[in-house]
Amino acid sequence: MDEPKKQKITDEKVALAKAEHYCAYQERSQQEVRDKLYEWGLWTAAVENIITKLIEGNYLNEERFAKAYALGKFNQKAWGKIKIKQGLQLKRVSPPLIKKALSTIDASDYMVTLTNILEKKAPAIKEITPYKRRYKLQQYAISRGFESELILEVLKDSDL
CATH class of the missing domain: 1.10.10 (Arc Repressor Mutant, subunit A)
Structure with a gap:
């Protein structure tokens, strides 16, 4: 039995609406959103355009994501700062934001x-x-x- 083909999104407006919902549901890093947009089958220009719009609409905020990630992993999973830092690096968060996020841990x-x-x-x-x-x-x-x-x-x- 064949797996159903994933529906590709070619319309930028549809993709933007879907991406807004994706970001509103949970804090995301720019890289997570970028990967998701490419998974949906969008071209590089459309992906970068949508990311810009998400940042302007405050759906995407790397600093907010980094702080939420750090506190979440610390409070929920009792991770130490080294493991949290590695997780943020995997999500391609910039070093200054990682430092800022780790400083929020008491x-x-x-x-x-x-x-x-x-x-x-x-x-x-x-x-x-x-x-x-x-x-x-x-x-x-x-x-x-x-x-x-x-x-x-x-x-x-x-x-x-």
Whole structure:
């Protein structure tokens, strides 16, 4: 059985309306919108034209997207700044905006979150040797995108 062909959009006005809806539903990066427009089968000139109109209509705002992404990943998924930064880089957000977005994360909340994920993970680690146990906890926190020096600080101050 053949998969149905995706409907290509050739009319720029139709594409703009659809893109406005796409951006209104959730904050998007310019790259996400650009990829979606190309997926719809639009030409480069039309894509850039629509992106400009979306920015002018405030449907698309890279700074707003970066802040929403950073806070969302931190609050919902307890990601560290390194992982959030990588995610924003994949979405082709500019370095100054990434820096601005990461600065919206409260430092004390950040430390509380790091401590919480380590405390939640500690009982699941069956390692008895204290050195190996701490190493496993450290690796876990690193995989969540937290900075090594902060992890060591939390591990030093606690009895995990």
